[in-house]
Amino acid sequence: MGSTTKYMAMFPLPVFLLPGEEIPLRIFEPRYKQLINECNETGDTFGIPYVSNDNIKSYGSEVELVNIVAKNSLGEMVILIKAIANFHLLNLKEKLPNKLYGGGIIEYIDDRFTTTNPELVVLVKKLNLNLDPVMGSLITEDSVNLMNVAKAIQLDSDEKFAFYSLRNEKQMVNYLIKRLKFIEHIQLQEKLLENNFSLN
Incomplete structure (x- = not known):
């Protein structure tokens, strides 16, 4: 299987998920409130590059928003996400044009082990x-x-x-x-x- 690339929004976290795994996340930073609200409207997925010891690693998880569990008057949320694939991170920009959050290019690799x-x-x-x-x-x-x-x-x-x-x-x-x-x-x-x- 040849590798394919994709550009997506990024939310670096000390969390590494394998496809099918679900976890709740608390969203309170303005940049990620913006990201989640947009994903909720468009249905787009986003990437979670794995962070360990304050370093962004070369692999991460592509996730989809399952649902917004709770939201307060400040726009802070508890969400449920589900991993749909893993990826190799090719590059990362801390901030995208006209956005508060960052993004990057990922490469899908063969994980059929x-x-x-x-x-x-x-x-x-x-x-x-x-x-x-x-x-x-x-x-x-x-x-x-x-x-x-x-x-x-x-x-x-x-x-x-x-x-x-x-x-x-x-x-x-x-x-x-x-x-x-x-x-x-x-x-x-x-x-x-x-x-x-x-x-x-």
């Missing part, structure tokens, strides 16, 4: 991860989508960005296997505690 790695597949099945909101934990032909696994184990933004930035199937698989083994260990410890408690 799947694996048939038996260790990962077995761990996913053992932990009964909910990989698909529609199909549940169904795994097709013993292959799994790595992005779906990353979403299912609820990584924080730093962890998701570290995982996404690897851009290498083998390294991404190894990253997830380590996480899944840790989750398996925690679950075993919890079961042992439950058993010990029930024996007392």
